[in-house]
Amino acid sequence: MPLLDIRNLSVDFATASGQFRAVDGVDVNVDTGDILAIVGESGSGKSVSMLAMMGLLPWTATITADVMSFGGQDLRGLTPRQRRKIIGKDMAMIFQEPMSSLNPCFTAGFQIKEALRLHLGLDAKERHAKAIELFEMVGIPAPEDRLKAFPHQLSGGMNQRVMIAMAIACSPKLLIADEPTTALDVTIQAQILDLLTGLQRETGMALILITHDMGVVAETAERVQVQYAGQKVEEQPVGDLFETPHHPYTAALLAALPERATSRKLPTIPGVVPGQFDRPMGCLFSPRCQFADDRCRNTPPAPCGPELGLARCHYPLNAKAEATA
Amino acid sequence: MSTPVVIAENLTRHYDVKGGLFSKGGTVRAVSETSFKLEPGKTLAVVGESGCGKSTLARLITMIEEPTSGTFSIGGQNVTPETWASHRADVQIVFQDPYGSLNPRQRIGSILEEPLKINRPDMPAADREAKARDMLKLVGLRPEHFDRYPHMFSGGQRQRIAVARALMLEPKVLVLDEPVSALDLSIQSQILNLLVDLQERLGLAYLFISHDLSVVKHMADDIIVMYLGRPVEVGPKAEIFAKPRHPYTKALLSATPMADPKAKKTRIKLEGELPSPLNVPAGCAFAPRCWKVKDKCRAERPVLGDEVHPAACFFPEA
Numbered sequence: 102m103p104l105l106d107i108r109n110l111s112v113d114f115a116t117a118s119g120q121f122r123a124v125d126g127v128d129v130n131v132d133t134g135d136i137l138a139i140v141g142e143s144g145s146g147k148s149v150s151m152l153a154m155m156g157l158l159p160w161t162a163t164i165t166a167d168v169m170s171f172g173g174q175d176l177r178g179l180t181p182r183q184r185r186k187i188i189g190k191d192m193a194m195i196f197q198e199p200m201s202s203l204n205p206c207f208t209a210g211f212q213i214k215e216a217l218r219l220h221l222g223l224d225a226k227e228r229h230a231k232a233i234e235l236f237e238m239v240g241i242p243a244p245e246d247r248l249k250a251f252p253h254q255l256s257g258g259m260n261q262r263v264m265i266a267m268a269i270a271c272s273p274k275l276l277i278a279d280e281p282t283t284a285l286d287v288t289i290q291a292q293i294l295d296l297l298t299g300l301q302r303e304t305g306m307a308l309i310l311i312t313h314d315m316g317v318v319a320e321t322a323e324r325v326q327v328q329y330a331g332q333k334v335e336e337q338p339v340g341d342l343f344e345t346p347h348h349p350y351t352a353a354l355l356a357a358l359p360e361r362a363t364s365r366k367l368p369t370i371p372g373v374v375p376g377q378f379d380r381p382m383g384c385l386f387s388p389r390c391q392f393a394d395d396r397c398r399n400t401p402p403a404p405c406g407p408e409l410g411l412a413r414c415h416y417p418l419n420a421k422a423e424a425t426a
Numbered sequence: 427m428s429t430p431v432v433i434a435e436n437l438t439r440h441y442d443v444k445g446g447l448f449s450k451g452g453t454v455r456a457v458s459e460t461s462f463k464l465e466p467g468k469t470l471a472v473v474g475e476s477g478c479g480k481s482t483l484a485r486l487i488t489m490i491e492e493p494t495s496g497t498f499s500i501g502g503q504n505v506t507p508e509t510w511a512s513h514r515a516d517v518q519i520v521f522q523d524p525y526g527s528l529n530p531r532q533r534i535g536s537i538l539e540e541p542l543k544i545n546r547p548d549m550p551a552a553d554r555e556a557k558a559r560d561m562l563k564l565v566g567l568r569p570e571h572f573d574r575y576p577h578m579f580s581g582g583q584r585q586r587i588a589v590a591r592a593l594m595l596e597p598k599v600l601v602l603d604e605p606v607s608a609l610d611l612s613i614q615s616q617i618l619n620l621l622v623d624l625q626e627r628l629g630l631a632y633l634f635i636s637h638d639l640s641v642v643k644h645m646a647d648d649i650i651v652m653y654l655g656r657p658v659e660v661g662p663k664a665e666i667f668a669k670p671r672h673p674y675t676k677a678l679l680s681a682t683p684m685a686d687p688k689a690k691k692t693r694i695k696l697e698g699e700l701p702s703p704l705n706v707p708a709g710c711a712f713a714p715r716c717w718k719v720k721d722k723c724r725a726e727r728p729v730l731g732d733e734v735h736p737a738a739c740f741f742p743e744a
Contacts, residue, residue, distance in 0.1 A: 142610035256699055286475035287637065288696045291681035295695065313611065316640070316683030339687045357615040358685050359644035365622055367615040367644070373580045374610075 104307050105131040105154075105275055108168040112146070112153050115161045121377045123149045123162075125331040131307045133274065136298070138310045138322035138339070144374050146331035147311050151277050155194055156184045172274060190220040193268035197280035199260035203252040209263045210248030216270045235266040239296060258289035262296070269300060276301070279311045294321055315358055319343060327351050330374055330385040337410040345419040347405070347412035350386045384414065392416055429502075431598045431631050432464040432487065432517075436496035439482050443704065452704045456482040458655045459496070464599060467625060469632040471646035471663075473639060473678070477700050479655040480635045484603045487633060488519045501598065515545055518592035522604035524584035528576040534587055535572045538562070541594045557594070565590040566620060582613035586620065593624070601633045606641060618645065639682045643667060651675045654711040655703055661735035671737035674712045710739070 112124040124146040131137050139147045153164045154176060169176045171192060176184070188194075196202040204212060213235065214228045223231060229248075236244030239262040252260055261281060268276055278297060282290035298321055301308045310322060318325055319339060326336040327348065335348040346352040355361065356368040372389040375381060383400050387393040396415055404411045409420060436459045445451035457479040464470050472480045485491045487498065489510045498505055500513050521527040528537060538558035542549055559572060565586040576584060585605060592600055602621070606614040618641065625632060636642050642649065642663075649666045651659040651674065659672040670676040677694040698715050701707055707714060713723040722740055730738040 142612060258699055286700075287639070287681045288475060288677060289699065290683075291693060292695065294683075295693075314683065315611070315685040319685045319687040319689075320683045343685065343687050354611055355685070357612055358640065359615070359618065360640040360685060362644055366619050369615045369619060370612040371616075373582065373613070 102173065103130050103132045104135075104172055105129060105309075106168055106170050107150075107154065107166060110150055110153065110164070110166040110169065112149050112158065113163045113165075115163070116377070118377065122380075123331055124153065127328070127331070127333045129154075129309075129326070131275065131309060133307055134301075134305050136301060136308045136310065136321060136323045138312060138318045138325045139328060140312060140315070140318055140325060141328035142313060142374055144330065144376075145328040147328050148279050150328075151194070151279065151309065151311060155188055155192065155277070156181070189216055190271040191273055192275045192277070193271070193273040194277040194279060195261070195264050195268050195281050197283050199257055199264050199284065200252065202264060203260055205252055208249055208251055209255065210250075213248075213263065213267050213270060216267055220271045231270070232266075235270055236262075238269070238300070239263075239266045240292070241266070257285055258292065261285060261289075261293055265293075265296065265300070269304070269306075272304060273306055275307045275309065277309045277311070280313070281310070282317065283312070283314070290317075297321070315355065327354075330380075332385060332413060333404075333411070334386070334413045335410045342410070347410040347417040347419055348386075348414050349390045349392055349416075349418060351412075352418055353389075353391075386414075392418075428465050428467070430463040430465050432462075432498060432500055432633075434463075434487070434496070434498035435461045437461070437483070437486055437493050437498060438495045439479075439486055439491060440494045454703045455655050455706050456703060457486065460650075460652075460657050461496075462650060462657075462660070464631045464633060466598065466631050467629045468647045469625070469634050469645050471634040471636060471642040471649045472652060473636060473642055473649060474652035475637060475678075475700055477654070477703060478652040479703075480652055481603055482655075483652075484519065484601045484633065484635055487599070488517050488601050489514055490519075515541075515595040516597050517599045517601060518595060518597040519601040519603060520585070520588045520592050520605050523608050524581055524588050525608070527588055528584055530576050533573055533575055534562070534567075534579075537576075537587065538591055538594055541591065545595055561590045561594060564593070564624070580613070581609050582616055585609060585613075585617050589617075589620065589624070593628070596628075597630070599631045599633065601635070603635045604637070605634075607636065607638060614641070621645070639679065640685075651678065654700060654706060656711065656738065657730055658712065658739070659735075659737040660730065665735050669735075669743070671735065671742040672712075672739045673716050673718060673743070675737070676743060677715075712739075 107129040110124055110127045114121045114123055127150050141147045152158050210232055213232045217223050217228045217231055232248055233244045236247060241247050241262050282293050312318060322339045325339050325342045327334050329350050335351050346355055353370045357370060359367060370389050375385060381387050384397045384402050387397040402413050402415045404413050405417055409417045437457060438459055439457045441454040441456060443452050443454055460483060462470060472483060474480050486493050492507050500516050505513050535558055538561055539554045542554045559569060562572060567586055606617050609617060624630060634645055646663045649663055650657045653674050659675045670679055677696050680694045696715050701714060709724040709726055710728055713719045718741055728738045728740045730736045
């Protein structure tokens with residue numbers, strides 16, 4: 102039984118102009134020790150699906166799912182009090198902006214000790230020792246001094262380390278990193294990614310990495326799921342995804358990478374991601390897809406089998422090799 | 427080799443910071459002694475991490491700020507604050523965030539016409555409008571977009587508008603300050619193609635500022651790598667990527683994730699972070715993080731030579 106099992110998750114937001122479906126029938130499956138990357142452009146629902154699971158969405162959101170279980174526990178009917186017992190302990194999340202996700206009014210030490218006090222019930226001395234140990238684990242130099250520092254006295258990379266230290270404080274079974282390095286410089290990004298994968302290896306926790314950066318995906322993830330306009334369009338192990346993408350969107354996205362360019366002109370994906378009012382009837386990618394025909398425009402495709410990377414497409418690419426094999 | 431349109435020599439910009447209640451004052455050395463040449467039809471990329479002075483450099487070249495010392499010339503004429511007004515039309519800028527750089531209360535038409543209104547006051551209104559409509563077409567927007575407001579556009583379209591506005595005065599130089607880093611991957615390639623296309627058609631010189639090396643690799647002809655306000659390595663793109671000489675360039679290249687899961691590479695792990703520009707180390711600025719640092723590096727600052735591919739390092743890679 103997987104650690105995290107989400108099936109057919111949908112999230113609707115009540116907006117002034119009507120219902121808006123941000124996440125549309127997404128499945129997420131993570132086992133202990135997995136590194137799953139969720140990739141997609143802005144508006145693809147990659148963050149919202151994770152926030153929905155953590156119960157961090159505002160009241161305007163309606164969340165429905167066939168299955169949403171974590172470590173055997175059903176997450177759907179939990180009261181906020183029960184949910185808080187799990188969140189921050191067995192399941193933790195790191196956000197994109199380390200500067201704004203820490204409370205500027207309290208020291209880094211106070212904030213990390215808060216988690217230790219609430220979830221582990223340690224006394225003051227144990228908390229202090231554990232906090233120093235955690236800071237050392239995430240590579241913060243002079244941890245004793247840094248515990249007394251306020252977030253504005255630390256750099257972005259250091260703040261992100263504090264966030265990671267807080268997230269792993271209670272040895273979570275699942276760590277969700279939502280664009281953990283987007284706001285950081287590349288040399289710092291490399292440090293943080295190494296830290297995350299190192300911690301994952303040491304502790305054996307599951308890691309979900311939400312990102313839009315294909316380079317980060319290629320270097321860290323084991324399995325990748327690609328989302329587009331709220332739907333999961335493809336899921337494959339990382340090597341196969343980069344080699345034989347089955348969904349035209351994945352293929353086009355990879356082709357648009359400047360480092361894969363063969364000429365001065367890059368291949369592009371025309372148009373933009375559909376919004377609230379121009380959601381197509383059939384396949385959501387059909388208006389931008391170079392292979393789309395009438396069937397794509399009228400009938401929404403169902404996901405293919407696992408041999409085709411669960412691609413949500415009527416005409417998945419690179420299908421021949423599998424058929425003959 | 428054509429005549430350079432911009433020649434910058436030893437551009438320096440320091441900011442004096444006043445001491446506050448709890449802090450001492452000091453000097454922020456944002457950019458120090460940076461020289462380069464920019465040729466028409468070519469792209470010069472400036473790369474480096476945040477705080478390395480690349481945006482300050484852009485502000486100096488676009489005459490938003492005055493250099494503390496050093497000079498630069500545009501089209502052979504020396505530029506001083508007194509002559510700024512006559513040169514401003516030659517250098518235009520596109521900013522990073524297309525959501526913040528367009529006035530939400532202006533229609534696209536008037537956004538595009540404004541530079542002409544200010545700089546060519548005697549141009550008839552009809553000509554102005556015609557020119558703005560032509561520009562809209564040039565950057566790949568439709569004529570009906572002329573009367574719309576910025577909020578009706580997506581990020582990529584807004585960046586097109588920002589490019590169109592920058593081109594209204596027919597500049598020779600376009601400064602692109604992280605033009606695609608706020609855009610999604612599928613939109614990024616559209617804007618990069620537009621920039622390539624415009625450069626070919628109009629012979630523009632680009633000063634391309636970016637931290638994304640894969641974009642720089644695609645766009646640039648020459649590259650300046652900056653670290654803490656100083657260029658540490660300068661050279662043609664192919665050489666910088668194939669044979670980086672400065673250890674910082676090498677580390678930067680190795681830290682950039684590559685979208686290829688099979689590429690096994692040895693990543694150089696840099697310890698620590700960029701020192702504060704308020705408090706620049708005495709010797710080489712990179713010395714505290716460098717893995718091949720020697721005593722000489724901490725004491726003396728290496729200078730950038732004038733070879734084809736110079737690196738400011740005492741012990742450059744072969």
